[in-house]
Amino acid sequence: xxxxEWWPKLTHATRDWLLANNGDAVxxxxxxxxxxxxxPGKSEPWWTNQIDSDGFYFPDDASDWVEAxxxxxxPS
Numbered sequence: 001x002x003x004x005e006w007w008p009k010l011t012h013a014t015r016d017w018l019l020a021n022n023g024d025a026v027x028x029x030x031x032x033x034x035x036x037x038x039x040p041g042k043s044e045p046w047w048t049n050q051i052d053s054d055g056f057y058f059p060d061d062a063s064d065w066v067e068a069x070x071x072x073x074x075p076s
Contacts, residue, residue, distance in 0.1 A: 001038045001039060003039070003062050003065050003066075004065070004075065005038060006034065006037040006038040006039040007037075007069075009037035009038060010033055010034065010037050011033065014030055014033050017030065018030070018066055019066060019069065019070045022058075022063055022066045022067055022070060023057070023058075023063055024057075025054040025055035025056060025057055026055065026056050026057065026058065027055075028055075031047075031056060042056070046059065046062075047059075
């Protein structure tokens with residue numbers, strides 16, 4: 001499922017956190033909420049190449065999408 005499909009299913013607080021912390025490691029509880037909303041689970045390839053010692057990160061294209069939303073632009 002694409003980010004545009006599961007994003008509206010996240011709580012307002014989670015969306016606000018993701019907008020304010022775009023590019024930061026995503027906390028486990030937010031990853032769980034993303035998966036419950038129909039987004040990628042922790043073991044899915046979407047996250048696989050985005051892991052380092054700090055945790056899991058959105059892939060570049062997803063971070064770009066979030067940045068567009070944060071700037072009141074239409075994400076591609």
